[in-house]
Structure formats: C-alpha cells, structure tokens
Amino acid sequence: MSIPLNWFLVVAAALFCIGLYGVLSRRNAIGILMGIELMLNAVNINLIAFWRYLDPARLTGQIFAVFVFAVAAAEVAVGLALVIAIYRNRDTVIIEEIDLLKE
Amino acid sequence: MLPVLIFAFASLVTLGAAVAVVTHKNILHSAFFLILAFVGVAAIYVLLEAPFLAVVQVLVYIGAIAILIVFAIMLTRRLMSEEMEQRNTQWLPSAIGALALFLVLGWIVYSAGWPAHEGAVPAEPIALMGQELLTTYLVPFEIASVLLLAALVGAILIGREKETRSAE
Amino acid sequence: MIQEFFFNITWLIPVFPFLAFVIIIIFTQDNPKLSHSLSIGSIALSWVIGWGVVFSAVAKPHLGEHPISNTIPWFETGTKVFNIGYWIDPLMAVALFMVPFVCLMIFIYSVGYMGYGTDEQDPNYSRFFGYIALFATGMLGLVISENLLTLFMSWEIMGLCSYLLIGFWFQKNYPDPKKITPRQAGLKAFLVTKIGDLFLMLGIIYLYSQAGSLSYADTLFNHDFLVRLAETPALPIFGGWSAASAIAALFFGGAVGKSAQFPLHVWLPDAMEGPTPVSALIHAATMVSAGVFLVARIFPILNIVVEIEHHNPAMGLIAFIGAFTAIFSSIIAVAQNDIKGVLAFSTVSQLGYMIAALGIGAYVAATFHLITHAFFKALLFMSSGSVIIGCHHEQDMMELGGLRDKMPKTFWAFLAGGLALSGFPLVTAGFWSKDEILAHAWEEFLHYGTASWPFFVWLLLTIAAFLTAFYTARQISLTFLGKPRGHHAEHAHETPNTMTIPLLLLAFFAITLGWLGIPEEISGHGNNFWHHFVGHEYPSTPLSLPVMLLSSGLALGGLGLGWLVYGRKPLEAGQMDPLQKTLEKIRLGWLYKAMQNRFYFDELYQAIFINGAIKLAEIFYNFDYHWVVDPIVNLVARISRGISGFFSQFDEKIIDGLVNLTGLSGVKLSDLGGITDLKVVDGIVNGVAEVTGWIGANVLRPIQTGKLQNYLLILLISMLAIIGVYLVY
Numbered sequence A: 001m002s003i004p005l006n007w008f009l010v011v012a013a014a015l016f017c018i019g020l021y022g023v024l025s026r027r028n029a030i031g032i033l034m035g036i037e038l039m040l041n042a043v044n045i046n047l048i049a050f051w052r053y054l055d056p057a058r059l060t061g062q063i064f065a066v067f068v069f070a071v072a073a074a075e076v077a078v079g080l081a082l083v084i085a086i087y088r089n090r091d092t093v094i095i096e097e098i099d100l101l102k103e
Numbered sequence B: 001m002l003p004v005l006i007f008a009f010a011s012l013v014t015l016g017a018a019v020a021v022v023t024h025k026n027i028l029h030s031a032f033f034l035i036l037a038f039v040g041v042a043a044i045y046v047l048l049e050a051p052f053l054a055v056v057q058v059l060v061y062i063g064a065i066a067i068l069i070v071f072a073i074m075l076t077r078r079l080m081s082e083e084m085e086q087r088n089t090q091w092l093p094s095a096i097g098a099l100a101l102f103l104v105l106g107w108i109v110y111s112a113g114w115p116a117h118e119g120a121v122p123a124e125p126i127a128l129m130g131q132e133l134l135t136t137y138l139v140p141f142e143i144a145s146v147l148l149l150a151a152l153v154g155a156i157l158i159g160r161e162k163e164t165r166s167a168e
Numbered sequence C: 001m002i003q004e005f006f007f008n009i010t011w012l013i014p015v016f017p018f019l020a021f022v023i024i025i026i027f028t029q030d031n032p033k034l035s036h037s038l039s040i041g042s043i044a045l046s047w048v049i050g051w052g053v054v055f056s057a058v059a060k061p062h063l064g065e066h067p068i069s070n071t072i073p074w075f076e077t078g079t080k081v082f083n084i085g086y087w088i089d090p091l092m093a094v095a096l097f098m099v100p101f102v103c104l105m106i107f108i109y110s111v112g113y114m115g116y117g118t119d120e121q122d123p124n125y126s127r128f129f130g131y132i133a134l135f136a137t138g139m140l141g142l143v144i145s146e147n148l149l150t151l152f153m154s155w156e157i158m159g160l161c162s163y164l165l166i167g168f169w170f171q172k173n174y175p176d177p178k179k180i181t182p183r184q185a186g187l188k189a190f191l192v193t194k195i196g197d198l199f200l201m202l203g204i205i206y207l208y209s210q211a212g213s214l215s216y217a218d219t220l221f222n223h224d225f226l227v228r229l230a231e232t233p234a235l236p237i238f239g240g241w242s243a244a245s246a247i248a249a250l251f252f253g254g255a256v257g258k259s260a261q262f263p264l265h266v267w268l269p270d271a272m273e274g275p276t277p278v279s280a281l282i283h284a285a286t287m288v289s290a291g292v293f294l295v296a297r298i299f300p301i302l303n304i305v306v307e308i309e310h311h312n313p314a315m316g317l318i319a320f321i322g323a324f325t326a327i328f329s330s331i332i333a334v335a336q337n338d339i340k341g342v343l344a345f346s347t348v349s350q351l352g353y354m355i356a357a358l359g360i361g362a363y364v365a366a367t368f369h370l371i372t373h374a375f376f377k378a379l380l381f382m383s384s385g386s387v388i389i390g391c392h393h394e395q396d397m398m399e400l401g402g403l404r405d406k407m408p409k410t411f412w413a414f415l416a417g418g419l420a421l422s423g424f425p426l427v428t429a430g431f432w433s434k435d436e437i438l439a440h441a442w443e444e445f446l447h448y449g450t451a452s453w454p455f456f457v458w459l460l461l462t463i464a465a466f467l468t469a470f471y472t473a474r475q476i477s478l479t480f481l482g483k484p485r486g487h488h489a490e491h492a493h494e495t496p497n498t499m500t501i502p503l504l505l506l507a508f509f510a511i512t513l514g515w516l517g518i519p520e521e522i523s524g525h526g527n528n529f530w531h532h533f534v535g536h537e538y539p540s541t542p543l544s545l546p547v548m549l550l551s552s553g554l555a556l557g558g559l560g561l562g563w564l565v566y567g568r569k570p571l572e573a574g575q576m577d578p579l580q581k582t583l584e585k586i587r588l589g590w591l592y593k594a595m596q597n598r599f600y601f602d603e604l605y606q607a608i609f610i611n612g613a614i615k616l617a618e619i620f621y622n623f624d625y626h627w628v629v630d631p632i633v634n635l636v637a638r639i640s641r642g643i644s645g646f647f648s649q650f651d652e653k654i655i656d657g658l659v660n661l662t663g664l665s666g667v668k669l670s671d672l673g674g675i676t677d678l679k680v681v682d683g684i685v686n687g688v689a690e691v692t693g694w695i696g697a698n699v700l701r702p703i704q705t706g707k708l709q710n711y712l713l714i715l716l717i718s719m720l721a722i723i724g725v726y727l728v729y
Helices: A005-025 A027-053 A060-090 B002-023 B028-045 B051-075 B091-111 B127-133 B139-157 C003-008 C015-026 C032-059 C090-113 C125-144 C146-168 C181-209 C224-229 C243-258 C267-273 C276-285 C287-297 C299-309 C314-336 C338-357 C361-389 C407-421 C428-448 C453-480 C499-517 C529-534 C545-567 C577-586 C587-596 C599-626 C629-670 C675-703 C708-729
Strands: C068-077 C079-089
Touching: A005 A027, A005 B028, A005 C708, A027 A060, A027 B002, A027 B051, A027 C068, A027 C587, A060 B051, B002 C407, B028 B051, B028 C675, B051 B127, B051 C003, B051 C629, B091 C708, B127 B139, B127 C146, B127 C499, B139 C068, B139 C314, B139 C407, C003 C453, C015 C032, C015 C125, C032 C090, C032 C125, C032 C146, C032 C267, C032 C577, C068 C453, C079 C090, C079 C125, C079 C181, C090 C125, C090 C276, C090 C287, C090 C499, C090 C629, C125 C146, C125 C276, C125 C287, C125 C338, C125 C361, C146 C243, C146 C276, C181 C243, C181 C587, C224 C243, C224 C299, C243 C287, C243 C299, C243 C314, C267 C338, C267 C577, C276 C287, C276 C338, C276 C361, C287 C299, C287 C338, C287 C361, C299 C314, C314 C338, C314 C587, C314 C599, C338 C361, C338 C428, C338 C453, C361 C407, C361 C499, C361 C529, C407 C453, C407 C545, C428 C453, C428 C499, C428 C545, C453 C545, C545 C577, C587 C599, C599 C629
Parallel strands: none
Antiparallel strands: C068 C079
C-alpha cells in the first residue's frame, strides 16, 4: 500500500477534532448532532485503517465498523426525536437557551 | 502515485466539507456539506479496500441519517432565520481545545510504532463478514438488533404529539 | 403381524386421554354430553389399544427376558440425549390390563355419579371429565414409560390431578372448623406426597449420577450396571449400605408418599373429600398403586443386592414399613364410621401388604395382589358411591342399614368386592393373591427362623388379614343388613344403570381374576399363568397347605365374627357400636377413641411440623424486627446521635469558650485600641464574607450554566490537561 497508515490516522484525527469543535461551538442543536456524526465517521476511518494495515485477513475491524454504523443510526434517530420534542415544548432549538441544569 | 493523489483529493474534500459543516451560518447548507463529507469518507473507504463499507456508508449515512437531519431541520425551521450567528460564546476556547487535541493525537500517531502486517484482504469479504456476524459475533449482532428496536421505539415515543386531553 | 401393529401404536395409549383433556378444558366446558363422550371415548380407545398390546404381549414368548421398547430422541443436554418412548414387558402388560379397563368403568360410572341429566347434575360436570382424562394420561404414561424421566413426569401429572380432583368441590365449607374442607384436603395430599416425591427425585438423581442414563434398558435391565451398583458403597450418609440399596430406599421414599404408607399415610383418609369416582380411581385402583408399581419396577435393583450379598437392608426397611402400615391402618379401619373412611384405611392396609411382599422378595405375589386389589377396591369404592348417591350423600354408616332390599344390585356388587377383600376362599381373586403373599412369607420365615423380617411380616399380615375380614363384615352388616337407621336410608333408591353395570363388570373380575395365579400344585405344572408370565425368572412360591388353611380360616373367621357382632342382631338407630361398648367396659374406651381418631397422627404432625414451621417463621420475624436486627440498627443510630450530640456539645463549648475569649479580648483590645481595631476586625470579616460571596457568585455560580456545551468544553480541557501531564511525565 503506497499510502502510509499514519496519513489515514491523521486525517481521521483531523476530522474528529473538527467534529469536536462543531459539538462545542454550534448554537443549533442539530448542528451539534452533525458534529457528532463527523466524529463517528472519523472513528470509523480509524477502525478501517487499522483493519487494513494490521490484520486484514480476519474481518474484525470491518465488523466493528458495521456496528458503529448501527449505533450511529440509532443515536441520530433518538437524538433528533429529542430535538423535535424539545422544539415542540420550548419553541427553540438553540441549545444555549435550554439551560434547566443551571445552578 | 495515483492512489496518493486520490487520497489527497478525498481527504481535502472531506476535511473541507467538515469545516464548512461546523462553521456555516445557514444550517441547511451545513447539512448539505455534511453529505459531501460523507461522500469523501466513502471514497476513503474505497481506498482502504473496503468497498462494501463504502456502499453501506452511502446508504446509511447519506441515504438515511443525512436525510433525517434535513427533515429535522425543516421541521424546526420557523425560528431560525437564515443568517443568525451560529457560533456560541465559547467558540474560541473550543477551537483552541480542538486544535490542541489534534496536535496531541497527531503526536501520538507519529510516535507510536504501528506493527507492520501487510496481509491480503480475503477473497470474499462479504461472505466472510456474513459468516462471522452470525457465528463469532452473534451476541453483539443480536444486541445491536435490540438496540435498534429500542431506538425505534424510543424515537417514536419521544417524538409523539402530546395528547390534548386535560386528564393526561 | 397384528402383534407388531399393536406394539407400534403403544405410544398412542396416553395420547388420546390427553387430547380429550385439552379439548374439554378449552372448548367444550359448556357441553356436558360432549365432554363426557370425549372423555369416555378417549379412554375406550386407550382400553382397546391397551388390551391389544396386553394380549399381544402375553402371546409373545420370553417377553420377560426380551422386553420391547421404542424411543425417539427428545432433547439434548450437553453430550447426553434424553429419549421419550415406551417399554413393553410383563409388569407393564399386567398393569396395562388393569388400568384402562378400570378407568373406563369408572368414567362410565361417573356419568351417573355426577348426575348427568338430573336436577342434581354437578355444575362443573365437564371440568371433572377433563381432569380425569388428564389423570388417565398420567397413569397410562407411567405404565408405558420407557425411562425414569417420563415416569417421574407422569408421576407428577398424577400428583397434580390428585390435587385438582380431591379439591374438586373447592367451594364447599363446613361449619365445624376441625373438619377438613376439600380445598385443604387437596393441598394436604399434594404437600404430603411432595415429601415422597422429593425422595424419588433424589433417588433418580443418584441413579443418574451412577448410570449416566435414565432409560430402563441401560439401568434396571442392564445386569452389569446392576452388579456395579451393588458393589459400590453409597454416600456416607447411608451408613454401610451399597449404592443399590441406597437408591432403592430413596425410590421407596417416593412410594411411601404416593402409596400412603406410614408415616406419610395421613393424606389418604382426608382425600375422601373428593367425589367417589375420584376415590375409586385415584385412591384405590391406580394412583396409589403407582407407588407399588414403582417399587416393583425397581425390583431388579433390590434383587441384585440379594443376589450378591444375600441380604439387603433396604428390603428390610420396605418390609417393615409395609407390614406395620398394613396392621396399623387395619386397626384404625375397625373404628371408622364413614363408609369411605373404612375403605380408605383398607386401601392403605392392602398397599402395605403389597409393599411388605416386595420387601421380602415376593415380586410375583405383590404384582398379583396389586392387580387383583385394583379391581375389587375400585368395585368397593364404586359400590359405596352408589350407596352414597342412593342415600342422598349420607356417608355415616351409623345412619344407614337395611339397604339390601332397597339397592340389591349394589348389595351384591359390594358383597363380591368385600369377599374378595377379605380373601374368601377359592372363589375370590383376593384369596389367591393374598394367600400367595402369606405363603411366601411363611416359606421365607421357615428358612430364616423367627428372628427375621419374614416372620415379622408374616405375623403382622396374618393378624391384619383377620382384621380385614372383620371390618369388612362390619361394614357390610352396618350398611346393608337390618333395618334403616336414618332418614336417608329409609328413602334410598337404586342407582341408574350407568352406575350399576360397571359394578357388575368389575365384580366379574373380582371373582375370576384370581384363577390366573393358582399355584402349580393345584392347577398342574406350568399352568400358573401369573408366575410364568410375570415372574418367570424368580422361583415360584410353593403351595403351603397350612398357610392356605390358615388364610381360609382367617377369612371365614373374621367374616363370621363380624357378622356375629354386627349382623346377627343388627344395630338399632342410635345404638353405640358394640365394639366400642365392649372396650369401654374393660376400661379400654380410650383405645376405641384413639382408633376412631386415627391414633391422632394428624394432630401430631400439625403440632410438630406445621406449628413448628409457623413458630420458626415467627422466630425469624422477631429476629428481624424485634430482637436483633432492628435493635442493632436503632442502637447504631442512637450511638451516632449520641456522638454527634457529644461533638456538638464539644463544639458549642469550644466555640462558646472561644467566642467568650474573643469577646473578652475584643473588649480588652477595644479598650486599648478603640474603634480602629474594631474597624480592622470588622473589615477582615466583611472582606472574607465578600470574597466568599464573590467567589460563589462570580466563580462557582457561572460554572453551573446549565449549558451542555460548556460542560463538554470543560471536559475537553481537563482531558487535555491530564494527557499533557501524562505525556510530560
């Protein structure tokens, strides 16, 4: 493989950190969920990269990635249901205004 | 040479789209850039000789998750004007923190000696995956089904319209 | 050819009643005619197939050495596979001759007993037929069972049905709190037999641990395994017994429960609270004989120890309990006034006969008596049921009398059964089977001398035989002879044909069945069918003329004495029982009372076990709430309160002291320094308060923003800090 493993890992790390920035700084709740999706994709890239470079004969990495797909799908479904429910209740999706945990 | 070029192109597209996702003011445009990022990731999977996963990525992420996100944006659209400020008050510390994390991760990646094991990808990965899922990884498989069921039921319950009867 | 056909469909025998049960309970509860037709039809089918198998088995030579079996694999556990199937051998064949036929008779009888078509039809008519069908499933399943697992399952099904059927009239309550209600009686039966079942299960587990399999072919009929079992010492808790003896003793425990032997006999008399067909079916003919059947089934385990060591302590235990029960319950039966009560104790006594016979190794005699007893005991119960229905549910014999003219068919049937039970010579089945047991005991006792189990068994069984004839004559005289003593007996009427015809059919067998087992000395060599078919490999009991004369004498003597006391001058209404009068005259009235109250065993068990369990529960409750646990908790609370009180006192005193001191020195200082010092002190205090407030309001409070992203950011920064520290060091 002409592309070194480290390159993939760095790309994944960058994607992860971009997603993390998105989670921490977006005001719209859905924006936060999109950041989370980016982070999960980064994780998947990591898994597949490791699978390909370290032990491609057994499919452990790919299978793990499949499970991550499933979990991501489930989490997005529930998260968006929550956002919509909050929107119905409080008429906002701006997460700074949902601060019931204050003090 | 060609793989390196493709890799560079795909990574740039992905990362660029990702940056656009997290900074764009219009949330709907963010969602579209997210789709672009997913495409880039799918390309990376193909480079990594996991074509099945690339297809799954397109189907699941773009075809389901991104669509779902677009739906949700449409449903919550009323109060979000097109050009409202999208960064919250702590954006600067977050950016610094994310950058620091990236540097730390990069340093770890380069200083660790990953064991080199150039093996060959199995001839029929999908068949093998199917077999493994139903034998060695049977329990996680079943639990994932249960998880999806729970998410399904939970999403329906949470997103349900509240009854308007007073005795509820 | 036709034999093979019947052998191949043997497995259907319990299936038909089970299907009837399911259909009746789910679908036809509102339709009495359909329910009883299904029930009777299914048992009739089982009877036809059953007798087909029996006669095919009889025609097959050497069935005893080469039993037929057929199994299908049922479930796996690990490496072992458990099978389900059927097993055809002589013991099973003779049982199968009796069981479905008797069941069929009783099912037909139940149509009349439960009042079909009359005003008094039982409101739960269909449910009754469903339950007895289920019971038939269990009993037939037990008989054809191929391995101990299905035997145990059938055993438990019968236990359940016993509970359901004894408590059939569960709504019935009595004003007298001492009288046991059907609901309680059902529970009692279930729980007491459960104690026996526990032993049975332990026996099965023990056997399985030694054999690795539960099928008869691998265990009971596998000679090498049996030898190994007899030579292996049992677990230390069994003393010096071999594993075979220990296992046999555990199995016998199950029989003690199910066949109501001492000390677990207490449930059977109270089981009479159920309808009389139930008493006939379950507690006379079939379920209680399952216990004897079980011991006969495992007889190879007992016998192997006798072969190897010439002496088996487990058999001694069995013989003792059987003989003791036989005589103990026949004494009680003499003083019972309920018509079914006498028969209940009589059953217990006769079962004791069979158990004792097995205990001294008389396998052939025991099985013979098992089968004949089933017929005539069912006959007796059904006849008494006929009496009860004819006299409008009057069951106290002291209120009956003179029924001979009013209910002739019932009288003759009852007489036939009663003579069979007493062992009336030559004509009745009971004579031949009982005589063979006594003959075997006599022969063994001559062999071993008087200080041996056979002598003990022979003596007690002989006395019991006399008592059996006596109380039977008492019962017949009190019920049928003389003039009616009570209101119901005066207006008694004969019962419908659905009830009397089965009685006559059973009476036929009660008389003739015995001729199958006439010893060879009388019938000619090789003509003792029973011995030849069932117990071919065991030596036959030689005819003993003294014993035959003795048992004839006992039967006639007992019957005669009973007739003399109760029949020649029949009792008038309100007269006391002559036996009771006599005993009271010689100051033994307490003995009669004890016999009538069943020697107070129920009260004894109540006091020891039931009240004991209640007391134990109370002790534990008090342990938790009043004596130990709560007091400890309370004590700990009190101690900590005391400690904190002490500390608060301590604090107060110190603070008070300090405050006073500060105050004093403050006064002193202010005396010296004046307002400036006060200002400094005040200033410091205020400053501290302000700083604290500022920190709280401006540092700590803003952190609790309630905003998720802030928390996440803090998380990220802390994590980076920790990684940083880790990397540096």
